[in-house]
Amino acid sequence: xxxxxxxxxxxxxxxxxxxxxxxxxxxxxxxxxxxxxxxxxxxxxxxxxxxxxxxxxxxxxxxxxxxxxxxxxxxxxxxxxxxxxxxxxxxxxxxxxxxxxxxxxxxxxxxxxxxxxxxxx
Numbered sequence: 001x002x003x004x005x006x007x008x009x010x011x012x013x014x015x016x017x018x019x020x021x022x023x024x025x026x027x028x029x030x031x032x033x034x035x036x037x038x039x040x041x042x043x044x045x046x047x048x049x050x051x052x053x054x055x056x057x058x059x060x061x062x063x064x065x066x067x068x069x070x071x072x073x074x075x076x077x078x079x080x081x082x083x084x085x086x087x088x089x090x091x092x093x094x095x096x097x098x099x100x101x102x103x104x105x106x107x108x109x110x111x112x113x114x115x116x117x118x119x120x121x
């Protein structure tokens with residue numbers, strides 16, 4: 001299905017760094033970066049994959065307009081431009097922020113996925 005393709009087709013979407021380690025109450029300040037070179041794609045979606053392995057939508061960048069899921073406003077923020085690159089910030093880190101964070105470049109929904117593992121201790 002589309003998810004199998006999404007997980008393997010990462011050549012057009014690049015995410016850095018592979019790992020981030022922080023202590024509790026620190027913040028991730030635009031350190032999780034996602035870039036793509038897919039013509040006409042103008043959105044970057046962000047997802048969090050916690051211990052239960054389920055993907056939680058954090059929101060997306062539409063051109064240079066961030067759209068954060070309502071319950072995450074003040075915790076998560078996005079910067080950049082959905083047409084080429086974006087970054088993710090997470091404030092006031094807690095243990096449950098330890099997760100793999102994925103970005104997806106898209107015209108309208110999740111298409112090309114790439115991931116970075118963020119650990120909090």
